[in-house]
Amino acid sequence: MQKYFVAPEQFGEHYIEISGQDAHHVTHVMRTKEGDLFIVSDGEAREALVEYTSVEAGTVKARIVEMRELDREPHYDIVIAQSLPKGDKMELIIQKCTEIGAASFVPFVSERTVVQYDAKKEAKRIERWSKIAKEAAEQSHRNRVPSIAPCMSWKQLLQHVSSYELVLFCYEDERGTQLRDIVHPFVMERREHKGNAKVMIVVGPEGGFAPREVEEITSAGAHCVGLGRRILRAETAGMLALACLLYETGEMGGV
Missing domain, CATH: 3.40.1280.10 (SPOUT methyltransferase, trefoil knot domain)
Structure with missing residues (x-):
């Protein structure tokens, strides 16, 4: 499943917004459709499974399906x-x-x-x-x-x-x-x-x-x-x- 890193401020309570090259990758490279799932992380403490909902003016909006607590970092x-x-x-x-x-x-x-x-x-x-x-x-x-x-x-x-x-x-x-x-x-x-x-x-x-x-x-x-x-x-x-x-x-x- 595709994963993206975004800035912490792009995490909302229920939705995440993805902009710039990552938004281009979501829509044009991966050709993500409404309802498709992918993973988003803020590179710090939060990671979420999200559902693609829409794109407007080059910004992707994705609904948070669930927060994840997977830790893949070495000790x-x-x-x-x-x-x-x-x-x-x-x-x-x-x-x-x-x-x-x-x-x-x-x-x-x-x-x-x-x-x-x-x-x-x-x-x-x-x-x-x-x-x-x-x-x-x-x-x-x-x-x-x-x-x-x-x-x-x-x-x-x-x-x-x-x-x-x-x-x-x-x-x-x-x-x-x-x-x-x-x-x-x-x-x-x-x-x-x-x-x-x-x-x-x-x-x-x-x-x-x-x-x-x-x-x-x-x-x-x-x-x-x-x-x-x-x-x-x-x-x-x-x-x-x-x-x-x-x-x-x-x-x-x-x-």
Whole structure:
């Protein structure tokens, strides 16, 4: 069933109004007819099953059939910190990691980042990435849309390490410590705690990280981890690390 995210103020007591591109999608892409059902969420605390009733001046009106209390969010708030990759790879990373369960994204520039960062284009780029995150969250029926932070420098990223309970620094040259060596004990220790754990996964660009960066981020408190015996692409590493972390936390059953 199709799902849409709308602003909280679009939720009424009995009806919800949908405007802009979402209204166009309802009427012209999905060709929704009177009586058809779909889901609407405000991205915060409310989600409703609604019935399409009418469209006027480009605004769709839908009657609330029932409020829903489904929670599809992970118990951990996991941030993907990704050094800017080439081309449109960041779009793929945001789309797939949103589907898997990332809470937010922090793009950054590191020593071996190939992309030439252009601050003038940042607003447009974040707008594009945010749209991709919204569409992926709708497709996967998330309860909220992941946020996209402004692009950080390496120095700025280091300053954020202490804000997280666990920071996993994915490094292809790490041979001794694998992801599970760090994650499993952390999950076991945190089982008695209430509230969501804040975790950051740091992934490098196509050329990987410089030795200096490895020293700096581990000194700041991050755990340097490997992701198996194979070398992964920049756009693959974050997805794998995120999926493995969620598995260890019991997202797929077990713990």
